[in-house]
Amino acid sequence: MLGLGMDRLRADMNRLLALLFHQGVLDEQFLQLQQLQDESSxxxxxxxxxxxxxxxxKLLKNLRALLVEREFSDYKKMGxxxxxxMGSSSSIGAKRVRNVCVAFRAASEQNNRAGWVFESFGAART
Incomplete structure (x- = not known):
């Protein structure tokens, strides 16, 4: 009986992962991460x-704190x-998060605070 429940859970997980890949949330790096898992871990x-x-x-809290500053000027810290x-997202295959970070970083490099607002709203819809 327990085996059937595990099979169903595994099938549900595989469907969810397939959906996340299809939607571009995850990429092949996540598959490589899965290959590192074995019986010893x-x-x-x-x-x-x-x-x-x-x-x-933690990173999101730091980014938010920088963004809410009225006289924000520390674009280097934002970068x-x-x-x-972006690096940690890439390492686990979080493709969509990595892509949003790339867009924010481009705005940061141009000292474009308005671009961050635009990217954050645009990224929320993609």
Whole structure:
């Protein structure tokens, strides 16, 4: 009986992953990450993804703090946070997040705060 439940769970997970790939949320890097999981580390992928979410939360808080400053001028610091976020997103295959980081970084390099606002609204719809 337990085997049937696990089979159903595995099938649901595979359908969800297929959807995420189809929508461009994930890329082939996530598949490579999955290949690193084996019997000696059966929770490898979930541990890496949990670390990614934890670190992403910190980076997003830092980015938000920079964006809400009235007299914002530290574009270099913004770029550093975006590079970190882009790198970690690339390493786990979070394609859509990485693409948003690239757009924000381009706006940051041009010292274009209005571009960040535009990209954030545009990225939310893609």
């Amino acid at each position: 059966p929770n490898f992928v979930s541990e890496v993804v949990n670390i990614y979410f934890h670190e992403s939360e 550093i946070h975006l590079n970190q976020f």
